[in-house]
Amino acid sequence: YNVYHTDGFELFDGHMYNKGAWVLHMLRHQLGDATFRRAVKAYLERFREREVITADLERTFEEVTGHSLAQFFQQWVYQGGYPAFEVNYSWDGEHSMARLKIKQTQQVNDLTPCFVTPIDLTFTIPTSDEVAKDEHTVETRTQAMRVIVGEDGQVEQSFYIPLEREPVMVRFDPEGWLLKTLKFERSTKMMRYQLAHDPDVLGRVEAAEALGEDGSTESVAALKTALFNDAFWGVRVAAAEALGVIGTERVQSILLQGLEELTTPEFSRVRTAIANTLGNFQVPQQAELAERSAQALKALLERGDISYRVEGAAAHALGKTRTASCVEQLEKFIDRPSWNHSVQRGIFNGIAASGDDRAIDILAAYLDDSKRPVTLRLAASAGMMTVGGNRHLYSEEARQRAVTALCQAVEHDSWEPVRAVSSLALMSLGEKRAIGVLERVASHETETRAQRDMRLAAQTLRTGDKSEEQLQLLRKDLDQVREENRKLKEQLGAIEARIK
Incomplete structure (x- = not known):
C-alpha cells in the first residue's frame, strides 16, 4: 500500500x-x-x-x-529490489584451488533484475605449510580479486581460484560496499578464525552471527572472548546476540557475567544487547533460566544504570521472561523519571510482552488519560503495538479491550504521533472492527503522517488473508486451554484446602 x-x-x-x-x-x-x-x-x-x-x-x-x-x-x-546472494565455498586440495558458486536468489522480474555488479573477494592464506598447521596462525597474507556477476542474465556462476594453500578465511564483499543480502556458509572453524582475526569489523560481526547458529563449546568460547575483548562495541553486541540465540545455561552465565563486569559508560550499548538477550529465556520453555534472568534484570532496574537505553532494554526483557511477578515488578518503575519517558517505553513494552491480561488495562489507563504527558501516552501506544505482536498470548476479551482503547486514542488523542502509532497498533492486532474508525478519522485527519498510517492500517486489515482466520482458531483453542487450566487450579486448591 x-x-x-x-x-x-x-x-x-x-x-x-x-x-x-x-x-x-x-x-x-x-x-x-x-x-x-x-x-x-x-x-x-x-x-x-x-x-x-x-x-x-x-x-x-x-x-x-x-x-x-x-x-x-x-x-x-x-528498477527495484536488491541482489540476494547464496554463496557456496569448497576447497579442492588435489588441485590447490578454491571454488565459489555464487547464486542470485531474488525473484527476477520486470521490477527486480538479475544484477550485473563487481564483487570483491579475499582469501587469507598461511604464509607457509608449517604455519598452516596452527589453526590460530596470524602469519598470513591476503589475496584479493574482483569478479563480475550477473552478466548475460546468469543468476548462478562458479569461479575457480588457484591458491598456494588452503585459506583460513574467505570473504565475499569484505568491506560491505554492495547493497545485498548474503547467505554464505563456511566451516565453524573458519568462522572462529574470522571472529578472532579479521581486521574488518563487518567480517567479525558476520562471524559472530554465524557462530550463534552453531552452539558448540568451541564457538561459545569464541563468542565469549569477543564479548569481553573485541576492540569494537558492535562486535561485542553481535557476540551477545549470538550467545542469546544459542540459549543454554552456560550461555546465560556468560551474559550475566557480562552484565556485571561491563559496567563502564563505553559499554552501554553492550549492556543493552545483553539485557535484551536475557529476555530470550522465557516461561514455560526454560522456567528456571527465565527466573534467573528475571532476578538479574530486576536487580539492574532497582539499582539503575547510567544509560536509559540499558534500563529500557532491561524492562522490556523482564516482561519477555513472562515470570510470575514480572508485571507487578515493572509497575513499580513506571513513575521513575526519564528523558522523554524513554525508560517507560521499555517498561510498557515489557508489560505488553508478558502475555498477562492485566497488561491491557495498565496500558489503556495511560493511553486514555489526556492529563498524562504526550510522550508517556506515546509510550503506552507503542506498548499496544507490542501487544499486537504477542496477541496469541492474550485472551479474546483482553484483545477486544485493547482494540477499544486504541480506537479511542485514534479518534480523540490530541497528539498526532499517538494517533499514528495507535493506528499501527490496531493493524498489528488484526481486528477488522477497527476499519470503520480508521477510515472515518482518516477522512478528516489534518496531519498527513497519521492519516497515511490510518489508511495503511485500514487497508491491511481489510485485505487480511486466511492466516488470520487460522490465528483466530488458535486463539480460541488457547482460550479453552486457559479456561481448563483455571478450573484445574481451582480444583487443586479445593483439594489442598480439604487436606489441611
Whole structure:
C-alpha cells in the first residue's frame, strides 16, 4: 500500500535516504575515490542553485569518467529490489584451488533484475605449510580479486581460484560496499578464525552471527572472548546476540557475567544487547533460566544504570521472561523519571510482552488519560503495538479491550504521533472492527503522517488473508486451554484446602 497523496514529504522515506546514500556509496566504490570526487565537484559546480533530476547526475558522472553508467542507474535507481546472494565455498586440495558458486536468489522480474555488479573477494592464506598447521596462525597474507556477476542474465556462476594453500578465511564483499543480502556458509572453524582475526569489523560481526547458529563449546568460547575483548562495541553486541540465540545455561552465565563486569559508560550499548538477550529465556520453555534472568534484570532496574537505553532494554526483557511477578515488578518503575519517558517505553513494552491480561488495562489507563504527558501516552501506544505482536498470548476479551482503547486514542488523542502509532497498533492486532474508525478519522485527519498510517492500517486489515482466520482458531483453542487450566487450579486448591 504505497500510495502517495498530496504531501511531498511522503516521498522522503528509506528508499530516498537509506538506499539513496548506499547507491552513491556503491558508485564511489566502482569509480574510485578520486574519480568520484571529481564527478561530484563537477556536478555541484554545474547545477549550483538549480533544480536537478537523477539524469543530470548520471550525465555529469558519465562525462567526467568517460564511461556509460546506464546499466548502473537502471538497475539500482530506476528498477527495484536488491541482489540476494547464496554463496557456496569448497576447497579442492588435489588441485590447490578454491571454488565459489555464487547464486542470485531474488525473484527476477520486470521490477527486480538479475544484477550485473563487481564483487570483491579475499582469501587469507598461511604464509607457509608449517604455519598452516596452527589453526590460530596470524602469519598470513591476503589475496584479493574482483569478479563480475550477473552478466548475460546468469543468476548462478562458479569461479575457480588457484591458491598456494588452503585459506583460513574467505570473504565475499569484505568491506560491505554492495547493497545485498548474503547467505554464505563456511566451516565453524573458519568462522572462529574470522571472529578472532579479521581486521574488518563487518567480517567479525558476520562471524559472530554465524557462530550463534552453531552452539558448540568451541564457538561459545569464541563468542565469549569477543564479548569481553573485541576492540569494537558492535562486535561485542553481535557476540551477545549470538550467545542469546544459542540459549543454554552456560550461555546465560556468560551474559550475566557480562552484565556485571561491563559496567563502564563505553559499554552501554553492550549492556543493552545483553539485557535484551536475557529476555530470550522465557516461561514455560526454560522456567528456571527465565527466573534467573528475571532476578538479574530486576536487580539492574532497582539499582539503575547510567544509560536509559540499558534500563529500557532491561524492562522490556523482564516482561519477555513472562515470570510470575514480572508485571507487578515493572509497575513499580513506571513513575521513575526519564528523558522523554524513554525508560517507560521499555517498561510498557515489557508489560505488553508478558502475555498477562492485566497488561491491557495498565496500558489503556495511560493511553486514555489526556492529563498524562504526550510522550508517556506515546509510550503506552507503542506498548499496544507490542501487544499486537504477542496477541496469541492474550485472551479474546483482553484483545477486544485493547482494540477499544486504541480506537479511542485514534479518534480523540490530541497528539498526532499517538494517533499514528495507535493506528499501527490496531493493524498489528488484526481486528477488522477497527476499519470503520480508521477510515472515518482518516477522512478528516489534518496531519498527513497519521492519516497515511490510518489508511495503511485500514487497508491491511481489510485485505487480511486466511492466516488470520487460522490465528483466530488458535486463539480460541488457547482460550479453552486457559479456561481448563483455571478450573484445574481451582480444583487443586479445593483439594489442598480439604487436606489441611
